Amino acid sequence: MTLPDALQTLHATFGFSAFRGVQDQVVGRVLAGQSTLAVMPTGAGKSLTYQLPAVMLPGTCVVISPLIALMHDQLRSAQANGIRAAALTSVDIDREQTIERFRSGDLDLLYVAPQRAAREHFRELLSRAPLCLFAIDEAHCVSEWGHEFVPEYRELRPLMDAFPAVPRLALTATADAHTRADILHQLGIAPEGLIVAGFDRPNIRYAIRPRDNPGQQLKALLAEQPGPGIVYAPTRKKVEDLAVSLAATGRAVLPYHAGLDADVRAANQHAFVASEDMVMVATVAFGMGIDKPDVRFVAHAGLPKSIEGYYQETGRAGRDGDPAVAVMLWGPDDFLRARQRLGEVEEARLPGERARLDALAALVETGDCRRAILLRHFGEHPAERCGNCDNCLDPPRVADVSVTAQKLLSAVYRTGQTYGFGHVEKVLTGVSDERVLVRGHDQLSVFGIVEADEVPLLRPLVRALQARGSLTATEHGGLALGGDAREILKGAASVRLAIPPRKEPRGRRQRGGDANPVGDPLFDALRALRREIAQEAGVPPYVIFHDSTLREMALARPASLARLGEIGGVGARKLDAYGAAFLEVIRAN
Ligand SMILES: [Zn+2]
Numbered sequence: 001m002t003l004p005d006a007l008q009t010l011h012a013t014f015g016f017s018a019f020r021g022v023q024d025q026v027v028g029r030v031l032a033g034q035s036t037l038a039v040m041p042t043g044a045g046k047s048l049t050y051q052l053p054a055v056m057l058p059g060t061c062v063v064i065s066p067l068i069a070l071m072h073d074q075l076r077s078a079q080a081n082g083i084r085a086a087a088l089t090s091v092d093i094d095r096e097q098t099i100e101r102f103r104s105g106d107l108d109l110l111y112v113a114p115q116r117a118a119r120e121h122f123r124e125l126l127s128r129a130p131l132c133l134f135a136i137d138e139a140h141c142v143s144e145w146g147h148e149f150v151p152e153y154r155e156l157r158p159l160m161d162a163f164p165a166v167p168r169l170a171l172t173a174t175a176d177a178h179t180r181a182d183i184l185h186q187l188g189i190a191p192e193g194l195i196v197a198g199f200d201r202p203n204i205r206y207a208i209r210p211r212d213n214p215g216q217q218l219k220a221l222l223a224e225q226p227g228p229g230i231v232y233a234p235t236r237k238k239v240e241d242l243a244v245s246l247a248a249t250g251r252a253v254l255p256y257h258a259g260l261d262a263d264v265r266a267a268n269q270h271a272f273v274a275s276e277d278m279v280m281v282a283t284v285a286f287g288m289g290i291d292k293p294d295v296r297f298v299a300h301a302g303l304p305k306s307i308e309g310y311y312q313e314t315g316r317a318g319r320d321g322d323p324a325v326a327v328m329l330w331g332p333d334d335f336l337r338a339r340q341r342l343g344e345v346e347e348a349r350l351p352g353e354r355a356r357l358d359a360l361a362a363l364v365e366t367g368d369c370r371r372a373i374l375l376r377h378f379g380e381h382p383a384e385r386c387g388n389c390d391n392c393l394d395p396p397r398v399a400d401v402s403v404t405a406q407k408l409l410s411a412v413y414r415t416g417q418t419y420g421f422g423h424v425e426k427v428l429t430g431v432s433d434e435r436v437l438v439r440g441h442d443q444l445s446v447f448g449i450v451e452a453d454e455v456p457l458l459r460p461l462v463r464a465l466q467a468r469g470s471l472t473a474t475e476h477g478g479l480a481l482g483g484d485a486r487e488i489l490k491g492a493a494s495v496r497l498a499i500p501p502r503k504e505p506r507g508r509r510q511r512g513g514d515a516n517p518v519g520d521p522l523f524d525a526l527r528a529l530r531r532e533i534a535q536e537a538g539v540p541p542y543v544i545f546h547d548s549t550l551r552e553m554a555l556a557r558p559a560s561l562a563r564l565g566e567i568g569g570v571g572a573r574k575l576d577a578y579g580a581a582f583l584e585v586i587r588a589n
Helices: 003-014 023-031 048-056 068-080 095-103 120-127 151-161 177-187 214-224 236-247 262-274 307-314 332-344 347-365 370-377 402-414 421-429 434-438 452-468 485-490 521-537 547-556 572-588
Strands: 036-039 060-064 085-088 109-112 131-136 168-172 194-196 204-210 229-232 253-256 279-282 297-300 324-330 397-400 471-473 479-481 496-499
Touching: 003 023, 003 048, 003 572, 023 036, 023 048, 023 194, 036 177, 048 060, 048 109, 048 131, 048 168, 068 085, 068 109, 085 095, 095 120, 120 151, 131 151, 151 177, 168 177, 177 194, 204 370, 214 229, 214 236, 214 297, 214 324, 236 253, 236 279, 253 262, 262 279, 297 307, 307 347, 307 370, 332 347, 332 452, 332 471, 347 370, 347 452, 402 421, 402 452, 402 479, 402 485, 421 434, 421 452, 452 471, 452 496, 521 547, 521 572, 547 572
Parallel strands: 036 168, 036 194, 060 109, 060 131, 085 109, 131 168, 204 324, 229 279, 229 297, 253 279, 297 324
Antiparallel strands: 397 496, 471 479
16 A cells, blocks of 8 residues: 555545645555654644545554544544444444444444543454554543543553554644653654644634724624634623624524533534534634534634634634634733733742733734744744735734833823723823812823824723733722833833724735635535535535535536546545536536
8 A cells, every 4th residue: 555546545535636734644654554643733634644544454443532523523524425434432323233344344434432442342342353543533632731631541552552563643733842742652652653734724814903892893704704603702691792793793693602501502513513604602612523624714702811722713714725714802801801810820830821921912912924923832933924814914013112101101100000091091191180180190290291193002002011911900990010011111121012004904805716706606506506415414515515626616617427526525425426416507507
């Protein structure tokens, strides 16, 4: 079995004519019987790296996966490509039959949860069936360094050690250097078996804006973005409120958070996965274990927990490789609350937690490329500008506002570090209302000290200083000095401010020509047929064909089954099952 053989199977089974990224390296190692840890971002086509060898090699690939929902998603997609796949879980009713097929070598893939894999009974079952590969999905679950440690993953090493001739393929999307080393060690994979794909997701356009009016800002986003989307909100209450207000746009909108009944959550998730334009408003509880490739946007209505969290959550957009957007709306209060919580953190964790917040502050405040900051955070060396984030597309003006910052901090200090922004602004701009006069703040040296051209900078400056921690909030919502405020006042630290261009970019066309056409009758008819077939089969539309496959059909207008089979994503099984129906629609439109 060699890579040319693999290319043939890649085309026949999956309908692709080339591998993406590091897929060929990983598949090459697996076919050579070498154990491997593949670190690949979501959307890079991880599952193909074990599904393809599983089809080619005699015997079954045992896939260990921690989430039943995810397992069944992958199972459906594999079966749609004609791969012989089954799962052994508590919810699968055909267990006897699956075990029989497994033993007789009639399965390419067998999915199991780590809890089942850890049982003695399962080891016995393995010893009586032909095996070709162990694939360990979400492999970071084996490490206590990762944030999703699953104790049963520790039982996998002894299980696999009992079958030394069977290679191992561990897969994860999120692992820093420390966690990677731990995974290799815990799963018994040699260090040279590590393959790391880049973290870049070039089809995702990042945009980060201050949160002025989140309801309006999100409605504008929905108006610009067709297709399924996720809006993350920080609390259950905000999820509920936003779901109601966004539903007023006429778009299908559902809420998802841990406070909903389990069956409501399951129903909402199911509806979202099956939909082509629904918006899910959710807490971060939503998304783990969902493998929906056609999510077109992910919005954050509040600050994410960390850069890693932001990367993971935005990474749920555009897994099919088509253009997608990630929009974050942040407010200074997000940072104030987060910095207040630092007060409850134990001493040992404090520096790490502070660094986490500072990294987020740097990301939201920067006038430089957002993608470059993200990728540098993951240890990469990206180009200065990506051309597909808000700052690259509409570069903000970056100004040194250190002097204005000194005036502002000085006013906060001289008024006693008890007043909110409104009062401080009045003092700085020389407005003498009753409160200013009563406190004698019109007598301060900072009264009326800012120039006219500094006035519009005050609010964004307060926001930036709060994000940076130079300004903190008192118990009663007043501003107080914090962080490096004294260095700024002494001129020992400078403050630069990214001033966005006047108008928010609106309705900008996506880069490249690979967005879905609007108002193309053939494309719409192909989608309608896909919807019909998907409904009948009880699967989400993307399991039948991805949007990119339909776009290629609409463009190429194939007139025969042979021509249709050359379209990307049309494997032999799908050509056989749906080819005639799609040809008919193409002929009729
Ligand atoms: Zn950029």
